[in-house]
Amino acid sequence: MLLPVVTGSPGSALAVLRAAVSAAVQTVLEAGPEVVVVVGDGAGGVRFGPGDGGDLRGFGVDREVPFAGRVRPGGRRPPLPHLVGAQLLDDAGHTGSRLGVGPDDLAGVLRDLPGPVGVLAMGDGSARRSEKAPGALDPAAAPFDAAVAAALASGDAAVLADLDAAEGARLLAAGVPVWRAVGAALLGRPVTAELRHDDAPFGVGYLVASWTAR
Template sequence: MSAVPGRPPVPFTPVGVTVAFCPAPPLLVPTVEGRPEKATAALRRACADAVAAMLAFRPEVVVVAGTGAPAGVRFGDGDAGDLRGYGVDLELPFAGRVRPGGRRLPLAHLLGAWLLDEAGYAGTRVGVGPEDLPGFVRSLPGAVGVLAMGEGSARRSVKAPGYLDPAAEPFDDAVADALGRGDAAALATLDDAEGQRLLAEGVPVWRAVGAALSDRSVVGRLHAATAPFGVGYLVADWRAR
């Protein structure tokens, strides 16, 4: 059965690639947020729905993609990160148990692992950077899940981290449209320079997903497109054959 309310039941037959697109703000973790906010609770639910939809097809491995990972690095068992920089004394492993000498996780991979844990996923997971995602996904046999972590523009309001830029909302709207339509080509050709100017952290990851699935038929569903704190939070899931 489907893990997303309102979506018709789906058989558990392997598909090529399923993707969950989620942002990576630290406040996804309730202990970081502190006092609950309705906007954050709604974002958390949207991410949970997208991850559940990705996992509904029982991928043999989930690849967590996010910025901050050097080219060629693979995060796995024993690697860990923490949220001490956000006022919470919490260390989380990417998979398995934290081991001495393990690699330190970028925030995107730390929160991606947290989302998978929250979803109850206990299967194989690997963390990569955007540069490595297309080739790595194509090298994997069987059903593959991708958890693509990244935000839209951080210039959506005067209180945003990068202040207001009139181009920020149209930029995020175009990404949201591509996510909802399952348009891999549109993601693959996002303007990287404009994304950097608009402080859109997700652009390298979105471009990588688009490149990885450029030769596939994709069905997309947009779960959320909001900017409650001046940063674009886009949540979606894709099924690609």
């Protein structure tokens, strides 16, 4: 939904979502990070960097998407969340260092990287928010996403860290592993938070927030 090359001209709901995402990415970059860490599910312990990349052929679009710089022969193939994150950074004009990791690697990367680090956390809310959703409608989906939205709005890292992983999986909330990792990494740190978007126009919860940890 975030890549125009896949969806074409957006309707009003997509336009609002993309504007919120663009603003969030700009907030990350305005802080002047030495490295932007793109964290998303599906990495399987692999870290992605220069030369890695994938494509959008699974969406009917014959387009290569590099993660960082040109794709090299034999480069690793990042999962879709990392490819989308990389494209968002490219669209924002970011040419600095970036690193793609899975949720289990986030804490270690943040501990080991020197200097200021930006994090672009990729993941959706529940895909069971309506009858037209990818999954069957579940009455628990909206309250689950609402609790996540409240935590994102208030900067409550503890709530994110304590999200129910099993319930998130049942509700097809792909962002739960990422949110849990971000929450765990920021436990005990003051956070300035802004919830930029909270909607489910296609039966999938789309949440966009900016956090600045001190």
